[in-house]
Amino acid sequence: MPPALTTRALVKRYGRTTALAGVDLEIAPGELVGLLGPNGAGKSTLTKIVCGIVRSSGGEAKVCGARAGSRSARAAIGYLAELFRFPDWLSAEEVLVLHQRLASSRGGADERRDLLGLVGLTDARRVRVSAMSKGMQQRLGVAQALVGRPRLLLLDEPTSALDPAGRRTVRELLERLREREIAVLLNSHLLSEVELVCDRVAILSHGRLVAAGAMNELTRSRGLEVETSAGVRLIEDVGRAQVPQLVRELVAAGEDVFSVRLVRSTLEEAFLELTGSDAA
Amino acid sequence: MNAALVAVYAFRETLRRRVFLAVLVLTTAFVALYWLGARFVFSKTSGFSGNPVVDENVVRGASVFGLALFATYFLGCVLAIFLTLGAIRGEAERGLLQPLVARPVGRSSLIGGRLLAAVLVCVPYVVVVYAIVLAITRHTLHWAPDRQLEPMLALMLAVTIIAALSLLGSVFLAPIANGITVFMLLGIGMVAGLLGQIGVVMKIHSLERIAEASSWIAPFEALYQRSLFALTAETSGVTKTVLSLGPFGGPQAGPSQLWLWSLGYLALVTAAVLAAFARLDL
Ligand SMILES: Nc1ncnc2c1ncn2[C@@H]1O[C@H](COP(=O)(O)OP(=O)(O)O)[C@@H](O)[C@H]1O
Ligand SMILES: [Mg+2]
Numbered sequence: 001m002p003p004a005l006t007t008r009a010l011v012k013r014y015g016r017t018t019a020l021a022g023v024d025l026e027i028a029p030g031e032l033v034g035l036l037g038p039n040g041a042g043k044s045t046l047t048k049i050v051c052g053i054v055r056s057s058g059g060e061a062k063v064c065g066a067r068a069g070s071r072s073a074r075a076a077i078g079y080l081a082e083l084f085r086f087p088d089w090l091s092a093e094e095v096l097v098l099h100q101r102l103a104s105s106r107g108g109a110d111e112r113r114d115l116l117g118l119v120g121l122t123d124a125r126r127v128r129v130s131a132m133s134k135g136m137q138q139r140l141g142v143a144q145a146l147v148g149r150p151r152l153l154l155l156d157e158p159t160s161a162l163d164p165a166g167r168r169t170v171r172e173l174l175e176r177l178r179e180r181e182i183a184v185l186l187n188s189h190l191l192s193e194v195e196l197v198c199d200r201v202a203i204l205s206h207g208r209l210v211a212a213g214a215m216n217e218l219t220r221s222r223g224l225e226v227e228t229s230a231g232v233r234l235i236e237d238v239g240r241a242q243v244p245q246l247v248r249e250l251v252a253a254g255e256d257v258f259s260v261r262l263v264r265s266t267l268e269e270a271f272l273e274l275t276g277s278d279a280a
Numbered sequence: 281m282n283a284a285l286v287a288v289y290a291f292r293e294t295l296r297r298r299v300f301l302a303v304l305v306l307t308t309a310f311v312a313l314y315w316l317g318a319r320f321v322f323s324k325t326s327g328f329s330g331n332p333v334v335d336e337n338v339v340r341g342a343s344v345f346g347l348a349l350f351a352t353y354f355l356g357c358v359l360a361i362f363l364t365l366g367a368i369r370g371e372a373e374r375g376l377l378q379p380l381v382a383r384p385v386g387r388s389s390l391i392g393g394r395l396l397a398a399v400l401v402c403v404p405y406v407v408v409v410y411a412i413v414l415a416i417t418r419h420t421l422h423w424a425p426d427r428q429l430e431p432m433l434a435l436m437l438a439v440t441i442i443a444a445l446s447l448l449g450s451v452f453l454a455p456i457a458n459g460i461t462v463f464m465l466l467g468i469g470m471v472a473g474l475l476g477q478i479g480v481v482m483k484i485h486s487l488e489r490i491a492e493a494s495s496w497i498a499p500f501e502a503l504y505q506r507s508l509f510a511l512t513a514e515t516s517g518v519t520k521t522v523l524s525l526g527p528f529g530g531p532q533a534g535p536s537q538l539w540l541w542s543l544g545y546l547a548l549v550t551a552a553v554l555a556a557f558a559r560l561d562l
Contacts, residue, residue, distance in 0.1 A: 014561070051382045053562040071384045079382040085375040087289065089296045101285055102383035144379060 001029050002065035004152040004183030005050060011058035012045050012207075019045040021207035022059060029151065030181040032174060034194030036267075037204035038275055043187040044082055046204070047154045050185070051079040064151050075103070078150035080141045082157045082187075088130035092121050092140050095129065096147060103148030115143040119173060135166040142173060146182075153177065156187045171197055195267045205275040218270045222263045228255040234263065282385045286393025287400065294363060294401060303359060303405070310351055311412055318344055318420040335515075341423025342512050348413040349511070353435050353504050356406040360443035361462050363398040366455035367447055372562050373454070387557050391447065395550065398443040406435045426515060431507035437542050438503040442466065444549040445500075451556040469494060469501030477505075495535055499542040506538055 005027040012020040019042045027033050037043050048054035050061055052069030061068035064076045086095045096112045105111060116122050119139040129137060138161060145153055159167040167190075174197045177184060188194050194201060195215065202212040211218055223236040224243065228250060238246060240262060250257055294300065321344055371377040380390060410432045418424050425431060445465065449458040476491015478484070495502030535541065 048562065053378055053381045055559065055561060071386075074382060074384040077382070079379070081375060081378040081382075083375040084379055086379070087293060087376065089293070098285075098289065099379070099383065102282070102380065102385050104384070141379075 002062070003027060004029050004031065005061070005063055005185065007046070007050070007059065007061045009059035010046070010049065010056055010061055012042070012049060012054065013057045018207050020049075020056075023204070023207070023209050025202055025209065025212070027152070027183050027185060030178070030183055032178065032184045032186065032197060032199045034198035034201045035185055035187045035204060036189065036191065036194055036201060036271060038189065041204040041275075042207040043189075043204055044156050045207075047079070047156045047185065047187055050152075051077050051154055075148070076151045078145035078147065078153045078182075080145040080153075080155045080158055082160075084141055086129045086137070086140065086144070089128060091126050091128050092116060092132075092136075092143075093125040095140060095144060099144050099147040105148040107148070111147065115146050118146070118176065119143045120169060135162050135169075138162055138166065139169065139173075142170065146177075150182060153182050153184045154187075155184065157189070158186070159188070159190065159193060167193060191267050191271055201267070203271060203274050210274045211270070215267065216264070219264045219267060220270075222265050225259075225261045225263050226250070227258040227260075229258075230255060282389035283392035283396060286380070286385075286390055287396040290367075290394055290397035291400065294397070299359075299362065303355075307355065307405075307409060310355065311409070311416070314348055314351070314413055315416050315420065317347075318416055322420050322422075337421070337423050338512065338515055341417060341421045342425070342515075344421060345413070345417045345423070345425060345511060346508055348417065349410075349431060349435070349504075349507055352406055352409045352413065353438060353507070355409065356402050356435060356439040357442045357466055357500075359405055360398055360402040360439045361446045361459055363401055364394065364443050364446040365450055365459040365462070367394045367398075368450040368557060368560070369453060369458075370450060370455040378562055381562055388554050391550075391553050391557055395444060395447055395553075398447070399440050402439045402443060403436050406439055407432060410435065425511040427510040430510040434503040434507035434510070437539075437546070438500040438507075441500045441503075441542065441546050441549065444546055444553065448549055448553045448556065451553060451560060465498070466500070469498035472498065473501045473505050492535075495538065496541065499538065499545045502535070502538055503542055 003026050005025065007023050007025045010020055010023040010025075011018070023042075023046060025033075025046075035043050035046065045054060049056045050063060050068050052074050055069070063073035066073040066076065090098065093112060093116070096115060099105075100107060100111065107114075112125075113122070116125050119142050121136065121139055121143065124132070124136060127136075129140070132140065138158060142155070142158060145155065159170050162170065171193060174184060174186070186194060186198060198215070200212065200214050201218055203210050203218075221239055223234050224238045224246065225232065225234050226246075235246070243260060243262075247257055247260060321340060368377065377390075381387065414424070414428065442462065446458065446462045449461055452458075453461060472490055472494035475487050476494065479487025479489075479491060495505070
């Protein structure tokens, strides 16, 4: 199976602004990748090129082997824009019907029931968009993006407008997507959220990918936090392998050891380090 | 297929926006006013020309019906512009367009659907209003235009072109700016048309050139002129001369290829919308 997404030296210029300065990114089928970056880093631009609503200025982007923007590429994606709205006179069910038609989905009523259930809108299927809270609209947006069984789901800041409970719902939903083997590109500037659900993280800054990898590759060991009768202290530059030796030494020195904990830098620290001052 | 789907949703959207209610009320007011005016003209005018050779019934009928044509054209254009002025940039700014464009639907279907929805509203509108004012004119003024189908066809094509132009503007401009621009275009076309009429009556060549050029650049105006011209196309003699001095001057038949050029113009504008929208970053 070809990767869900491949970009090679992807460039986008808006007049004099360079939004993307050559981005190489790959997402395997079924993989959940978080795209992080400060505001203006180019996250939305990358997503929009992949779903074909913005034209790239150079390089290439492929969705399941098809050129991004082509009909078959668009048939393979589901997209939730950062700012979106559905006609407010449609009900949740009608929004899905519209998108089923546009996506030529044969899922019918079963697909609609399944998706509304997945996002917790089963009881709201007849509720009009105009009567929905922001959170309900956001969840409807996710259901809409899943119409037609996409291979790649592009979510641009899906939770930035949600309250903590709404965020949690979306997070749980992403977990459930794993079972469906849908690859996800999750744009966010909310690190904790990405940290909690993503297999892999890519960090974008000024249109360049400054880091990409699994969570434990991006965060690094900061040392060992030890609690003894003398108090809590951080011992730097020691790894897991040195722990038994260290504890023996402490005990030999007459200290009572209460706890030992390996400390890693958080994603936030890695992020701030990599993106520099512009994250402020 | 997809264009039809987009058209259906755009059409339902307009139904929802209460535009129809406003249009219905205002059109009823206009028709009532016209009916009253026509009755008034009929009862208060006779022997106004003081010339037995002039067919006063024709002068009266053509002048009053000319006014009705202008109103029909103007209202049809207002409708065409309001239905399309925010179709692309406006809807993209509100976030309505992105979910649709990301779907495997050609952008041309989206444009085709929007144009179709607008045309399906304003063309029948023009037809209905035209039919009503024609019936009123026949009844109260006992006069009918020399050609009855041609003015209607000309107005139908004119409002279609205006809808396409407004759709083109909507790719580049925010809704309000677009609305102002298209109305200005309509106004400039009208002024050029009137200048041309003055030029023809007074035999001023430079003004005639303006009229000629404007009918190529703004065929919607030339079509409107053609609709006025068709009212008394078969009338001749002193009556025709009197008419050409009236408030609607001497409307021009326009270039002989007007119909062909107008259709070509519509095709060009539509192609320009497609090309502009195809390269628009949303
Ligand atoms: N339509 C546009 N026209 C001009 N500049 C744009 C446009 N869209 C985005 N940009 C610029 O491109 C850069 C990246 O923007 P964006 O992709 O929205 O960043 P992010 O989603 O990471 O916040 C920013 O500098 C932004 O100002
Ligand atoms: Mg963004």
